[in-house]
Amino acid sequence: MATAPKDFRFGNFVGSLIQLIFWILIIVTLVGLPLIFIILFYVPLPPVNGEVLTPYLFFSMMVDPTRTIPIINFMIHTDMFRVAVFPGFSYAALLAAATIFIERKFLAKMQLRIGPLYAGKIEGILQLIADGLKLISKEIIVPSGADKLIFWTAPVAFVVTAAAVVSLIPAAPGWVVADLDVGIVAVFAFLGFFPLIALLFSWASNSKYPFIGGMRALHQMIAFEIPFILSALPVVILAGSLNLTDMANAQYPYWFVFFLPISAFVFYISSLAELERIPFDLPEAESEIVAGWLTETSGMIYGLIQLGTYVKLYALAGLFVILFLGGWAGPQIFPEEIMPGYTGEKIYNATTVNAVFWFTLKTLGMIMLILLPRGINPRIRIDILLHTGWYKLIVLAFINIFVALLLVYGGILGPGGLLST
Amino acid sequence: MTNSAGGFIKAIESGSKHLLIKRFTLRYPEKKLKFVGDGYQFDPKRGVGIAGSRGRHILFHDKCTGCQLCAIACEGIAEAIGMVKVNEQWKHNKKAIMPQIDYGKCVFCGLCVDACPFYALYMTNDYELSSFTKEHLIYTPSQLGIKPKYDGDVELKIGKRGADHG
């Protein structure tokens, strides 16, 4: 706090407590009680087994498993749950928030210091909430002469596109928000929006440094899209389908990373470039062009763009896991039944929980691998970047396509091969 | 190509090695640094100072004669010392004036300690002098006479897993 706190006076403290209790009483009497009365008078509550439905009966009904589990089962398998909670937005946002915190602590440990420390009781664990509150309370400054429509909608479009990519990533067999037959092509189509959004936003900022940053973002993202697509192509050849769930299922005995290591490497470098992480964070290079295309963002616009970036990080890490690391394959470590002898409908499905566990573990490992270069490398220069993207990575990706074709036509993998089921 | 791959691998190895080294940060204010000795002092007979930390001053009322040499020394540097009348009667301080130091202006250089010929003005280890108003930063001679209590006890230690503070 920047202001000096006033001296503590006991009378003021008691007065503030009384005010709090007063307001709670007002709200309960004016809003809560009428609501309860309306429910009790007007809504016809059914008599249960010949008894009137009292609140006590209602609560005891709620904890009865035979009544509540079918409701929960039904709600879990709706589309809304998938979009909002499980492989959809909440899961991605939770992993993104955990990623930001882990990144700060991980980098701090590598740099021999403590990261966030004071927010929250245990070593700064509530730091993100504090940052979010701070960003919400700041004023959003729109530069004069800026194109207001694009300035306000581009960050929202950024988050929307990132969420669209997340919606295609399956987290467990049968658990994907949008099960498209052309899954991987749709992913690349969505990823193609990002350079456009960066360029539009930097143009709409009406300022010199964002302009330079936007041009660099455009060059960088477009240059690395081609090796990105080319390195995913051998996986499609080996799996025989464009659907992401099928690709994860096709890695049953052996993961693709053992057969296609060069492709995995090219995919990793290209995803670092797509995410604008160090060493490829030229569009946001701080010491040369202040903050690149993010210079004029302030307040919640900056918050939205950071959220979009970290959700995209989760999406690309999840994509790497699905394509190369076997998706959710892993030894079954959860027991078949947790309450043996219980007949009736169950929520717990051992294979699903196992799949979710292994998928989350592998994604977190991949995220740590994406966070690692930030502590080790400086920033790269634009001409070296474009040289690497257009020459070296495309050549490496082509080599791997030939390796994949050899494997399929040599009868080792693919349909009818020696090593596939 | 191969030596650049080697360079990358060494960099990754060096970075990952640091995940096992202890953190260097000193967790102030739960832990505070220890200072050797009592503070900077000056011996006018030999003309040389005695090593110590330069924090808040301490004024020995039973030695100060009100000669104003400290105020004159500070006039060219920070003008932080002014002489004020005190309510005490000492035989060696006929004019009954003693220095009052404004820590809003003092730069803690210690040349006033070098100027005092009567062993009356020393410096101590106390550096936590912040306050809420500017007036509270002006320390009167009686405030300067109090010996501070400073109990920091953390030292820089170099061990097998790196250097760290406590």
Place this chain on the structure above:
Amino acid sequence: MGLEIVKETEEDRLMTLSVGPQHPGSGHFRFTIKVDGDYVVYCDPDPGYVHRGEEKMCEYRNFIQNIPHLERPVIHDSTNITYSYSLAVEELTNIQVPLRGQYIRALASELNRQVYTLYWLGIYGIFLGHSTMFMWPVGDRELFIDLLEALTGARVTHAYNIPGGVRNDMPEGFKDRCLRQVAYFEKRLVEYEDIFYNNPLFRQRTEGVGILTKEDAIKLGVTGSVLRASGIPFDVRKAEPYDIYNEIDFKVQYMKTGDSFARSMVPFLDMRESCQIIRTLLDKMPQSGEVRAKLQPNPKGPAGESYKRVESGRGALGYYIVSDGTPKPYRVKLSVGSFRNILALPYLLIGSKLADMPSIYWSLNYWPVEADR
């Protein structure tokens, strides 16, 4: 009628960027550059943002009172900037510094050189986007600041050198502590090499960038590590030895290529050599003795002038003092290395890419406050 075709002139293609004081890549210094696409075509450094009139202020204070305010231009390297002043005043007032005082002065100067070079290295890392290379040097600086705090009493604003010697003797147990921490620091230097200097990305960014040839270095009058990176082994401590330096044996580190990589490597090699010098000084120091010559209250000397220079972290730092027989100097002229090095900035920056701007600018070892005085 209709639309007329406007031809694109040369001026329309250029974009003027003000890398000003409010920029994370420039410190408190402004320079204006004009950019054509990615190439810089015009550069105009504009010092003076932090000018405070140090030289004029010196005329109102006597020789001893000048010390705390003269150390402020380069507060990280404060021992070196007051070292040269003390040498000049001693020549004017005919004071002889005792032997142990000379050794301790050289020791404090070397420790302070490490502190400054580590800070410079940290900022260099962060200009290139390497945040680890900012945290590690700034953390390891604590080792030396801790030693200087035990020796002089203050962490950064030392006010330790004074005409006549140093203000106080070493405390107990200082020699062992110093040797231990310097040995640990030399192990850390190996880590810096691994993660920064041998990192292929860093080398790609700095090798062959901003090449300053030997003849141009002499013509432009640069000094310090910039000069030594272009192949000229000139170090004031060896060429015009002052105090005890004519009895210390050390090698002048220099590199021949003259690009940004050499300019960033020479201070690193200097740091290694400095550790060696610190050990030699602690070895050869006389075990007891005076550290300060006893002075009159307001020292003054006959009218005259003197010029002395010292090797600081940025180059040769000289004082020219004119005295007219009173305790206050008549004129003090402070000649710093940064101001001479910045002349090379437009020369190197024109024709190079915009992305090379941080690596060229900061490798010239420029400290804005010192150049503005």
